[in-house]
Amino acid sequence: MPDVGKALKNIIQSFVDEEPKSPLHVGEVMSCWSYLSELADEQVHSEAGINSTTDPELRKAFHEAVKMFKSQKERIIAFMLSEGVPIPPLSESKPQSNPSDVPLGVKLTDDELANSLNIKMVILITYCANAIIQSARNDVTLIWMEYLQEYMTFGATLKELVKRRGWLKVPPYYYAPGAPIK
Amino acid sequence: MPDLLQALKSVVQSFVKDENKTPLHIGEAMGCWIFLALVGETQVQTEAGINSTTDPELRKALQEAVNLFKSEKERISAFMRSEGIPLPPLSESKPISEPNSVPLGVKLTDNELANSLKKKISMAITSCSETASRSLRSDVSLMWAEFLQEHITFLITFKSLMRKRGWLKVPPPYHPTGLPQIEK
Numbered sequence: 236m237p238d239v240g241k242a243l244k245n246i247i248q249s250f251v252d253e254e255p256k257s258p259l260h261v262g263e264v265m266s267c268w269s270y271l272s273e274l275a276d277e278q279v280h281s282e283a284g285i286n287s288t289t290d291p292e293l294r295k296a297f298h299e300a301v302k303m304f305k306s307q308k309e310r311i312i313a314f315m316l317s318e319g320v321p322i323p324p325l326s327e328s329k330p331q332s333n334p335s336d337v338p339l340g341v342k343l344t345d346d347e348l349a350n351s352l353n354i355k356m357v358i359l360i361t362y363c364a365n366a367i368i369q370s371a372r373n374d375v376t377l378i379w380m381e382y383l384q385e386y387m388t389f390g391a392t393l394k395e396l397v398k399r400r401g402w403l404k405v406p407p408y409y410y411a412p413g414a415p416i417k
Numbered sequence: 418m419p420d421l422l423q424a425l426k427s428v429v430q431s432f433v434k435d436e437n438k439t440p441l442h443i444g445e446a447m448g449c450w451i452f453l454a455l456v457g458e459t460q461v462q463t464e465a466g467i468n469s470t471t472d473p474e475l476r477k478a479l480q481e482a483v484n485l486f487k488s489e490k491e492r493i494s495a496f497m498r499s500e501g502i503p504l505p506p507l508s509e510s511k512p513i514s515e516p517n518s519v520p521l522g523v524k525l526t527d528n529e530l531a532n533s534l535k536k537k538i539s540m541a542i543t544s545c546s547e548t549a550s551r552s553l554r555s556d557v558s559l560m561w562a563e564f565l566q567e568h569i570t571f572l573i574t575f576k577s578l579m580r581k582r583g584w585l586k587v588p589p590p591y592h593p594t595g596l597p598q599i600e601k
Contacts, residue, residue: 261591268588276532279525286522321589326529332522340468340514341523343461347508350458358540406450407503409443 240384244377256372263375264320266366271311272323273362277355278304282329284348289334292400293345296393300352303389307382314378349402356390422566426559438554445557446502448548452564453493455544457507459537460486464511466530471516474582475527478575482534485571489564496560531584535575542568 259267278301285297312322334342343351363383370376397403441449460483467479490507497504516524525533542565549561579585 265588272586273536276529276536279529280533283523283525286520323586323588326526329522332520336518336520337523338468338514338518340511341465341519343465344508347458347461351462354455354458358536404454404505406447406505 240380244380248377256374259318259320259375260371262369263366263372264318266362266369266379267311267315267320268323270359270362270366271308271315272325273358274304274308274311275323275325277359278308279326279329280355281352284343284352286329286332287334287337287342288345288348290345292396293349296352296396297348299389300355303385307385311378345400346402349397349400350404352393353397356386356393360386360390425562430559438556441500441502441557442553444551445548445554446500448544448551448561449493449497449500449502450505452541452544452548453490453497453507454505455541456486456490456493457505459541460490461508461511463534463537466525466534468511468514469516469519469524470527470530472527474578475531478578479530479534482538482571482575485567489567492560493564527582528584531575531579531582532586535572535579538568538572538575542572 281297281301281304285294285301288294288297308325315322360383363379363386366379367376367383370379394403463479463483463486467476467483470476470479494504545561545565545568549558549565552558552561576585
């Protein structure tokens with residue numbers, strides 16, 4: 236798949252270079268704004284997730300997610316500032332703390348944490364896809380495509396982990412009556 | 418608004434009685450399954466939220482949300498069982514614990530808790546309306562309309578609490594150029 240992506244990127248890049256830049260439209264600004272506010276929340280929640288579990292694999296996945304959120308946050312803030320878009324109020328990073336000190340009324344189980352990370356991916360992927368649909372400027376589309384691709388890559392690894400550890404929830408299978416037995 | 422909804426309900430109700438019940442289609446089944454999985458997770462996380470804050474107003478709102486999720490969970494589980502749809506694995510309720518003993522690396526601030534509840538409700542609204550639009554059987558549509566209405570009603574009250582406490586994040590205002598200045 237990377238080749239197709241690269242090709243697409245090149246094609247769009249060629250447009251971007253010649254295209255006279257119009258100001259962002261309200262939909263594009265709204266996507267950036269709400270995405271950034273969402274992203275910062277997810278980062279903080281994932282940091283709280285790291286502080287809630289001792290499972291090395293899950294901690295690693297959360298660390299990777301936090302790294303990805305942070306890098307995306309920086310990039311989108313830089314873009315928004317350059318376009319004169321105000322930044323939403325953002326949550327601050329959580330300090331490190333001991334997972335075994337968390338009261339059980341607040342501590343999420345590994346299963347719940349893994350699934351919450353999954354839900355975060357679903358939300359963010361939806362945001363990116365919606366933003367791509369709404370974007371009129373090609374350079375903006377490109378930003379969202381990059382983020383989307385990062386989530387797809389991360390999500391594929393995450394799903395493998397979640398499946399292996401038995402955390403994946405699978406909807407009921409579809410058995411068509413009279414289907415040939417394999 | 419309740420009157421309008423009541424009217425709508427009775428209209429749909431009349432259809433429901435006459436309609437021959439067909440088996441659910443896969444989209445309806447998927448909608449129920451996903452919604453139950455989502456509500457189950459959300460309920461547990463909201464309970465963890467109650468155990469993270471000492472703010473009475475926020476605790477009250479979170480408790481109301483938990484009650485809402487619980488009642489929806491019961492209703493949809495009963496419906497799914499009656500239609501033969503398997504239930505997704507659900508998380509168990511959290512015990513009560515002391516908010517002040519939560520380490521700061523895990524404790525979410527009141528602002529973060531409020532915003533995460535708002536996001537959860539928004540997700541539920543999206544999920545309900547998506548499934549409602551996919552449903553063909555009137556009794557199923559009616560169930561989703563009911564859930565949708567409950568979430569929207571909750572969100573309206575909750576949003577005013579968030580605004581009062583300064584937790585609401587508002588996107589940049591829209592200033593069209595050349596708008597006549599009207600005294601407000």
